[in-house]
Amino acid sequence: MKLYDLNASPNARRVRIFIAEKAIDIPVQDVDLATGYNKTEDYLTKNILGRMPLLELDDGTCISESHAICRYLEETYPNPPLMGRTPVERAHVEMWNRRMELELLHPLINMFIHSHPMWKDTRTQIPDWADVCQRHAIETLGWLDRSLEGREFIATDDYTVADITAQCSILMGKAVGVRVPETHSNIAEWWGRVTSRPTARA
Numbered sequence: 001m002k003l004y005d006l007n008a009s010p011n012a013r014r015v016r017i018f019i020a021e022k023a024i025d026i027p028v029q030d031v032d033l034a035t036g037y038n039k040t041e042d043y044l045t046k047n048i049l050g051r052m053p054l055l056e057l058d059d060g061t062c063i064s065e066s067h068a069i070c071r072y073l074e075e076t077y078p079n080p081p082l083m084g085r086t087p088v089e090r091a092h093v094e095m096w097n098r099r100m101e102l103e104l105l106h107p108l109i110n111m112f113i114h115s116h117p118m119w120k121d122t123r124t125q126i127p128d129w130a131d132v133c134q135r136h137a138i139e140t141l142g143w144l145d146r147s148l149e150g151r152e153f154i155a156t157d158d159y160t161v162a163d164i165t166a167q168c169s170i171l172m173g174k175a176v177g178v179r180v181p182e183t184h185s186n187i188a189e190w191w192g193r194v195t196s197r198p199t200a201r202a
């Protein structure tokens, strides 16, 4: 197996933390955007979207989309379980992971794409959309904080992929200047728990 990685990417970080939690040894190829390797014919046959992360299996099968990679790894390395132990837990993990991806990570990524100069030549930027996305992410942090009242982790009593997605979203928020308000003490306590895990810096 080989992981095509992009160091600064929040989606690639989701997969790196997942792999570290499973303690799987997977060789990594760091893709340097400056070389344009991810837009070459060679890479585009692996992922037509030219994006990272991507997991290449030993028989050449390629899996992209961070959650699909995590799903494959969960099926092939079930311990420790990071996607729930029972049907209800698995549904809750899926529910919360989607919420964290759609309601927190994507708004933050869109805010970045629609406001940062690095994207001005490759994407159509709509500054008002960046503002809308920022407000969306801030609103999500509000209801996430209320949901974490009395809970150790986001989806179940254990650390799961939903925590990983939220963790990577909050790091993305820091990078684009959206910080968790100090009043959100439930998120602050959860953040302390997840970032004290040895895998947090994967």
Ligand SMILES: N[C@@H](CCC(=O)N[C@@H](CS)C(=O)NCC(=O)O)C(=O)O
Residues within 6 Å of the ligand: 006, 009, 010, 011, 012, 038, 050, 051, 052, 053, 064, 065, 066, 067
């Ligand atoms: N939905 C995909 C998103 C992948 C993605 O957008 N990756 C970005 C980094 S976060 C990338 O490779 N960008 C390089 C480019 O678009 O050229 C996932 O979850 O893996």
